[in-house]
Amino acid sequence: MLLHNCTWAEAEQRMAKSPGIIIPIGSTEQHGPNGLIGTDAICADALAEAAGEKMDVLVAPGIPVGMAQHHMAFKGSMTVRASTLIQLIGDWVGSLAQHGLTHFYFINAHGGNIATIKSAFDEVYATAKLKGGNAGQIQCRSVNWWTGDRTTKLRQSLYGKKEGAHATPSEVSLTQFLRPDVIKNVAMAGDAGKVQSYKDADDFREKFPDGRMGSDPSIATPEDGKNILDACVEDIAEDYEKFLAGAA
DSSP, X not given: OBGGGSOHHHHHHHHHHOSEEXXXXXXXXOBTTTBOTTHHHHHHHHHHHHXXXXXXXXXXXXXXXXXXXXXXXXXXXXXXXXXXHHHHHHHHHHHHHTTTOOEEEEEEOOGGGHHHHHHHHHHHHHHHHHHOTTGGGOEEEEEEGGGSHXXXXXXXXXXXXXXXXXXXXXXXXXXXXXXXXXXXXXXXXXXXXXOOOOSSHHHHHHHSTTSOBSOOGGGOOHHHHHHHHHHHHHHHHHHHHHHHTTOO
16 A cells, blocks of 8 residues: 555554555656656556555655766756765665664666665664664665566566666566556667677766667567566565565
């Protein structure tokens, strides 16, 4: 159940039953010729809500803007500083921990967030240790939605090397299923080139001029998106139960 659809009394009742909560974290950035700028935020929110419904777990409001400095040469992209994201994650956890929650499960939809999320967790643990209280009970975990066993196998079987590393057909398929009213039918010239490193936003734009990174999102379909969502929710549910039980 979504936390922001609860009354305070309903939230109190649910928090008394379980110490865990799911928190989506995404990004607001370009996703190639036919990918929505909100792809990562949309995917994180939808997967968190679907997993929460499957397991009857509370889902907190998500963090929609992440570490996307390398996409800032494309209009519409937004980014936050590493220090800002660390503070946001810390405040999300700190606020909910005051109500007695101890297990915070982040569903991440953006590769650029990974390093900062880890740093944020380190900061959460350090801050909690200094404050005492239920500090030793606080546990944070982040899972990248595309890495679960079922999801990985499905992505590989559907797209193979055409999956690429950014503006992927898997994430575009997900958004096409979730937002069928805004599917973009855009012609794409040539291939997206090879996956390679980059220095900054301008270098990224030069190496990946239409925003794709070794991917072919023209093959995305809403039908694939539904299957990917189902596989991902199964992966998340399995992992979350282990996390809550202290097995991960």
